[in-house]
Amino acid sequence: MTDLPGKPTSASRTTLSHIMTTHDTNLLGTVHGGVIMKLVDDAAGAVAGRHSGGPAVTASMDEMAFLMPVRVGDLVHVKAQVNWTGRSSMEVGVRVLAERWNESTPAQQVGSAYLVFAAVDADGKPRTVPPVIPETERDERRYQEAQIRRTHRLARRRAIMDLREKRSAEGLDD
């Protein structure tokens, strides 16, 4: 896909930690999902920037899962790594964990997401990225799962474009 030398997964793996405050809550008093999504995007963006050696933009975010509510006072850790690389795109996998301030239990996973970042040049055009080198069995599994998601994203996009073109050809524009 590219002539650039590969980079191991561990070279860009990153954890972003943040304490949740009353500024982060929704109307129910728990932490707003959008606050978590911003942290996820930031951590994934840092990983994509480190892996690709320059700026990278979010192309898509999918399968954002909120598994448990996050509360004020929780210390949230957002762990991100490059799962897969294409020509100019990278899939970044993110796990969100929370340590409860009032419990002496290990951090619990409260969310997860997969994001696609595109590395861009100074004009905002896609540029090639180094291939990621999975290092562990878990990295290898994540790489293979990311390939499956990539195939499904492309197939879904193609199917929707085909349907729109067909409807347009039939004069069914809306």
Ligand SMILES: CCCCCCCCCCCCCCCC(=O)SCCNC(=O)CCNC(=O)[C@H](O)C(C)(C)COP(=O)(O)OP(=O)(O)OC[C@H]1O[C@@H](n2cnc3c(N)ncnc32)[C@H](O)[C@@H]1OP(=O)(O)O
């Ligand atoms: C040493 C330096 C360290 C730096 C350390 C920095 C640290 C810093 C930390 C803070 C980090 C904050 C992180 C915030 C990040 C934002 O908030 S970015 C703002 C939100 N995002 C945007 O504004 C992006 C807007 N979109 C675009 O600019 C263009 O659509 C894109 C994404 C560049 C794609 O352009 P395009 O012309 O469609 O190019 P195209 O060749 O078709 O696609 C490029 C690649 O993206 C893939 N792609 C495109 N669209 C999609 C999609 N919807 N779904 C999946 N894949 C897609 C393509 O399949 C292709 O993949 P490859 O086959 O090349 O691997």
